Amino acid sequence: MIKSNYNTRKRKFIDFTVKILSSLAAFIGIFFLLWILFTVFQRGFHALNTDFFTKLPTPPGLGGGGVINAITGTTIITLMATVIGVPIGVMTGVYLSEYGNKSKFGSIVRFTINLTIGVPSIVVGLFVYALIVIPTGSFSAWAGAIAQAIIMLPVVARTSEDMLNLVPNELREAALAIGMPKWLTILKIVFKSSKSGIITGVLLAVARVSGETAPLLFTVMNSQFWMKSLNEPIANLTVTIYNYAMSPFDDWRQIAWGASFLITMVVLLLNIIARIIVRETK
Amino acid sequence: MDAEPKISVRGLNFFYGQHQALYDNNIDIAPRKVTAVIGPSGCGKSTHLRVYNRIFELYKDQRAEGKVLLDNGDIFSSEINILELRRKVGMIFQKPTPFPMSIFENVAYGIRLHYSLDKKEIARRVEEALKGAALWDEVKDILNKPGMALSGGQQQRLCVARAIAVEPEILLMDEPTSAIDPVATVKIEELIGTLKKKFTIVIVTHNMQQASRVSDYTAFFYKGKIVEFDKTRKIFTNPAQKKTEEYITGRFG
Numbered sequence: 001m002i003k004s005n006y007n008t009r010k011r012k013f014i015d016f017t018v019k020i021l022s023s024l025a026a027f028i029g030i031f032f033l034l035w036i037l038f039t040v041f042q043r044g045f046h047a048l049n050t051d052f053f054t055k056l057p058t059p060p061g062l063g064g065g066g067v068i069n070a071i072t073g074t075t076i077i078t079l080m081a082t083v084i085g086v087p088i089g090v091m092t093g094v095y096l097s098e099y100g101n102k103s104k105f106g107s108i109v110r111f112t113i114n115l116t117i118g119v120p121s122i123v124v125g126l127f128v129y130a131l132i133v134i135p136t137g138s139f140s141a142w143a144g145a146i147a148q149a150i151i152m153l154p155v156v157a158r159t160s161e162d163m164l165n166l167v168p169n170e171l172r173e174a175a176l177a178i179g180m181p182k183w184l185t186i187l188k189i190v191f192k193s194s195k196s197g198i199i200t201g202v203l204l205a206v207a208r209v210s211g212e213t214a215p216l217l218f219t220v221m222n223s224q225f226w227m228k229s230l231n232e233p234i235a236n237l238t239v240t241i242y243n244y245a246m247s248p249f250d251d252w253r254q255i256a257w258g259a260s261f262l263i264t265m266v267v268l269l270l271n272i273i274a275r276i277i278v279r280e281t282k
Numbered sequence: 283m284d285a286e287p288k289i290s291v292r293g294l295n296f297f298y299g300q301h302q303a304l305y306d307n308n309i310d311i312a313p314r315k316v317t318a319v320i321g322p323s324g325c326g327k328s329t330h331l332r333v334y335n336r337i338f339e340l341y342k343d344q345r346a347e348g349k350v351l352l353d354n355g356d357i358f359s360s361e362i363n364i365l366e367l368r369r370k371v372g373m374i375f376q377k378p379t380p381f382p383m384s385i386f387e388n389v390a391y392g393i394r395l396h397y398s399l400d401k402k403e404i405a406r407r408v409e410e411a412l413k414g415a416a417l418w419d420e421v422k423d424i425l426n427k428p429g430m431a432l433s434g435g436q437q438q439r440l441c442v443a444r445a446i447a448v449e450p451e452i453l454l455m456d457e458p459t460s461a462i463d464p465v466a467t468v469k470i471e472e473l474i475g476t477l478k479k480k481f482t483i484v485i486v487t488h489n490m491q492q493a494s495r496v497s498d499y500t501a502f503f504y505k506g507k508i509v510e511f512d513k514t515r516k517i518f519t520n521p522a523q524k525k526t527e528e529y530i531t532g533r534f535g
Contacts, residue, residue: 178391
């Protein structure tokens with residue numbers, strides 16, 4: 001009886017300690033996140049004015065000026081990367097889930113994808129630099145889009161595969177059983193069931209690459225001007241942040257904070273949209 | 283058996299990878315009758331059924347050997363169009379599996395897949411199929427609602443409607459009532475009684491009362507072999523094999 005009392009107290013104590021420690025860890029995690037968000041908001045918010053969204057950059061010290069070219073540039077690069085990376089990524093997911101599920105090639109592909117997800121983005125940037133920038137002799141929007149697409153591809157492929165795997169096999173069988181060909185079953189039944197999950201994965205991948213700087217440093221570089229073609233360096237937000245934040249000029253650093261705030265908001269928005277889609281389908 | 287068999291199975295063996303699941307199955311399925319397949323869990327009932335429409339081929343490690351003749355034509359012949367085979371041999375699964383689309387589209391999809399018809403004719407056939415599945419009165423005002431919105435029993439009848447809409451000749455039912463409630467089960471069983479006027483039905487069931495209620499013939503499976511196959515009344519009143527008697531009297535399984 002006495003022993004059992006002792007055990008109960010000990011058990012309650014351990015329970016309490018673990019609860020406190022894990023709550024503390026959770027608090028530390030969220031504390032730094034909120035701090036980042038708060039700082040970016042505080043420093044960046046008042047940098048956002050009409051000029052910021054409508055004017056081209058000005059030389060340091062002159063004041064005013066904006067990053068409309070970089071906003072346009074980042075949008076274009078991200079869209080190009082999405083157009084290149086998402087279809088290949090989704091189709092890879094389809095292959096892994098629907099065709100090469102247990103095949104040898106399938107497991108090689110899956111392994112490679114998991115490996116690629118872990119490759120630092122600066123390595124992808126260097127790779128594209130060697131592959132495209134050096135042979136063509138120029139930084140370009142294309143090179144940046146390809147670098148970002150390479151980063152997106154494995155993320156989209158893996159989430160697509162995971163989402164497609166969630167579709168019960170009974171549903172595939174039911175479709176095949178009324179004489180539906182396999183490709184149509186995938187297109188009309190399997191995709192439709194996993195649509196929201198795949199869209200969510202794509203949104204998160206877009207959110208992730210839109211904030212990447214490293215793959216753009218060696219591929220698109222940056223520019224102070226309007227872009228004339230996709231074959232030249234073009235302005236973009238993340239490299240602008242990198243350049244401006246490092247500069248000794250107050251007005252440039254101010255714009256860097258503004259651009260940071262803008263990107264953070266876009267990423268946040270994409271995440272919120274993804275969450276809403278997930279909730280709607282539940 | 284009086285008429286030509288609808289399906290004749292000869293020397294059917296089945297493998298999951300290295301593991302053999304069916305051993306030398308031989309059976310003749312009578313047209314427009316209900317044949318029940320009974321036996322303990324894991325005895326190969328479902329496996330056997332899933333050969334008839336070659337649905338097992340979705341999985342690469344599954345393999346069938348032997349002959350399955352549908353109206354005297356080998357279903358494994360290279361001349362068989364698999365999509366046409368599956369139109370002829372419909373299947374109802376254990377869990378109701380409505381497609382992620384409206385009630386109407388669930389039924390119309392298969393019709394459009396196999397026949398080029400105008401809208402009016404498709405709507406007519408959808409109605410006919412839903413009536414055939416005894417579901418029309420319950421859904422006629424909500425045809426645009428998703429199939430998933432129906433109750434489990436209604437979903438299963440929707441699956442029946444979807445299957446009969448493409449005008450099959452055979453309906454395979456793989457434990458069609460094991461995931462739905464008793465009231466819905468009675469409806470499905472009544473439906474089977476009506477459907478057999480038009481279709482040849484093979485039903486796998488765990489429920490021996492169900493087998494004796496709905497079927498004309500019963501096959502008893504044990505460890506991948508067909509132990510006994512006869513008229514249902516004979517199987518349940520005077521089985522020839524000791525194993526069958528032990529099973530139907532509940533001594534194992």
